Amino acid sequence: MAIRKAALRASVAAGLGLALTLSACGANSAGSGSSGGSAAPAAGGVKVGVILPETDSSARWEGFDKPMLDKAMRAEGLDPDIQNAQGDEQKFSTLADGMISSGVKALVIASISSDGGSAVAAKAKAQGIPVIDYDRLNLGGTSDYYVSFDNEQVGALQGQGLVKGIGDRAGAQVIEIEGAPTDNNATLFYNGQQTVLKPMYDSGALKLVQKQAIDKWDNQVGGTTFEQILTGNGGKVDGVVAANDGLAGAIVTVLTKYGLNGKVPVTGQDATADGLQAILRGDQYMTVFKPIEQEASSAAKLAAALAKGDTAAADAVATQTVDDPKGNRQVKSVLLTPQLITKDNVKVVTDAGYVKASEICVAETQAACDQLGIK
Ligand code: BGC
Numbered sequence: 077m078a079i080r081k082a083a084l085r086a087s088v089a090a091g092l093g094l095a096l097t098l099s100a101c102g103a104n105s106a107g108s109g110s111s112g113g114s115a116a117p118a119a120g121g122v123k124v125g126v127i128l129p130e131t132d133s134s135a136r137w138e139g140f141d142k143p144m145l146d147k148a149m150r151a152e153g154l155d156p157d158i159q160n161a162q163g164d165e166q167k168f169s170t171l172a173d174g175m176i177s178s179g180v181k182a183l184v185i186a187s188i189s190s191d192g193g194s195a196v197a198a199k200a201k202a203q204g205i206p207v208i209d210y211d212r213l214n215l216g217g218t219s220d221y222y223v224s225f226d227n228e229q230v231g232a233l234q235g236q237g238l239v240k241g242i243g244d245r246a247g248a249q250v251i252e253i254e255g256a257p258t259d260n261n262a263t264l265f266y267n268g269q270q271t272v273l274k275p276m277y278d279s280g281a282l283k284l285v286q287k288q289a290i291d292k293w294d295n296q297v298g299g300t301t302f303e304q305i306l307t308g309n310g311g312k313v314d315g316v317v318a319a320n321d322g323l324a325g326a327i328v329t330v331l332t333k334y335g336l337n338g339k340v341p342v343t344g345q346d347a348t349a350d351g352l353q354a355i356l357r358g359d360q361y362m363t364v365f366k367p368i369e370q371e372a373s374s375a376a377k378l379a380a381a382l383a384k385g386d387t388a389a390a391d392a393v394a395t396q397t398v399d400d401p402k403g404n405r406q407v408k409s410v411l412l413t414p415q416l417i418t419k420d421n422v423k424v425v426t427d428a429g430y431v432k433a434s435e436i437c438v439a440e441t442q443a444a445c446d447q448l449g450i451k
Contacts, residue, residue: 121155122383125175126184127196129212130163133256133293134322135348137186140368140430141211145184148369148376154383163292165192172196176203181383184208184375188292189258190215190402206382209407210375213260216402220382221394222409223375225366227261231268233416234343237362238315239272239282240418241341247280248314251305252287253298253327255319262289265319265345273317285309290323299326306330316342321351321363328359347417347425349435355419356441356448365415365425374410423450 126145128137142158149156157175161168165188175183176199183200185207187193194217197207207219242248250273255262276282286305290298298318306313311334318324324344331337341361344351354360374393381389390408397406417425426433437445445451 121150121153122380123178123180124149124154124156124182124184124379124383125172125178125180126156126158126210127168127171127175127186128158128160129168129186129188130292131160132163132295132322134320134346135350136346136368139348141186141372144369144372145375148372149379152376152380154376154380161188163188165189168192169196172199176200176205180205182206182208182379184210184379185214185219186210186212187214189256190217190260191258193217193219208375208378208382211261211371213398213400213407215260215400217400218403219407221378221390222398222407223371223378223394224261224398224409225371225412225414227264228268228271230345230364230366230414231265232271233268233364233414234265234317234319234345234362235269235272237416237418238269238317238341238343239276241343241361242282242315245314247283249283249285249309249312250277250315250317251285251302251309251313252317253302253319253323254287254289254317255323256291256293257289258291259293262293262319269317282315285313287317290319293320293322295322295326298323299330302327303330303333306334313340316340318342318344320345321348321354321360322346324360324363325350325354328354331359347430349431352417352422352425352431352436353438353441355417355422356436356444358419362416362418365417365428365430366412367428367430369430370412371410374412378410419444420448423448426450 131138146156159171183205185193193214197217197219200207201218209219209222211224213222254266277284288301316327318327321344324342327342328337338358344360344363347363347365351363377393378390394408394410396409396411398409400407425431433450
């Protein structure tokens with residue numbers, strides 16, 4: 077991922093401004109399960125469409141993105157129609173057709189696949205509707221802007237977390253359960269992980285048992301796939317790369333069945349309530365905290381600017397670029413900063429108001445919460 081250094085600096089400054097804006101608003105949490113919606117409905121606001129990809133791949137889409145986008149967009153004077161394609165490409169396309177014909181002034185898409193997303197972006201473009209790729213870049217697409225996190229960095233944090241969790245067990249055996257092959261982010265997470273892990277596989281410090289990508293990030297399939305690899309390896313594993321908290325949860329269920337939970341570090345991503353609980357229990361080693369309020373806010377600002385045709389204002393928000401190797405172009409972007417979370421700093425996530433202490437401090441984790449000052 078090519079990021080221009082100067083642009084990166086500019087956007088760090090912009091990001092600080094964003095953080096100030098968020099805290100000035102009280103940044104009340106729309107934690108998982110919450111429906112958000114504290115902002116007044118923008119009656120007569122500018123209509124924009126948002127399509128999210130799945131509900132089963134991660135708790136984030138319905139638990140965080142939906143309420144946070146709704147709130148951020150209403151704060152920008154927009155009237156958002158936020159739908160979820162439920163992992164169904166046909167539904168994704170039908171939802172987009174409906175939004176385009178209803179006269180949305182901008183479309184924000186987190187697509188299931190680059191091909192599906194690119195097809196939608198082309199249709200919107202033909203109607204003069206600007207498109208923002210949200211979280212997932214559509215390779216070979218035509219979207220005007222992209223808002224996400226530094227996804228290679230997410231992967232690098234997973235690699236670092238795993239290595240720390242494994243400690244100095246020479247030749248430790250690693251199983252990698254990766255995201256969907258049609259999601260460019262899964263490739264970026266993998267690439268980031270390998271910056272840390274590949275040299276260690278090459279030197280023999282770690283041993284890769286097997287890596288497997290999971291279609292649509294299906295958590296259940298991730299668990300059964302992991303179990304097959306584990307039993308195929310004689311029940312031996314010393315560390316697991318799970319590309320997100322949903323996959324990690326399914327893997328921890330399998331590890332528990334074999335009495336291995338808590339003994340084998342498992343990575344994650346999304347700082348979901350379930351993931352954080354598993355970390356506090358000691359069943360999951362780490363997660364990656366991606367403050368989605370910032371992502372939602374950037375997307376809302378871009379959509380508001382583009383809906384007015386104000387590309388200068390949009391360019392002032394999207395000061396970075398990413399490379400689309402398939403489309404052979406640079407896409408104007410906002411790339412936010414992810415943070416590594418292990419047991420000792422889970423409090424960062426509750427202090428940010430992203431997840432409430434009450435969602436993670438339950439009977440079996442209460443002692444850890446007390447010890448870590450999470451309340
Ligand atoms: C997102 C992750 C999410 C995964 C599965 C990725 O594109 O960046 O946050 O866990 O999709 O939904």
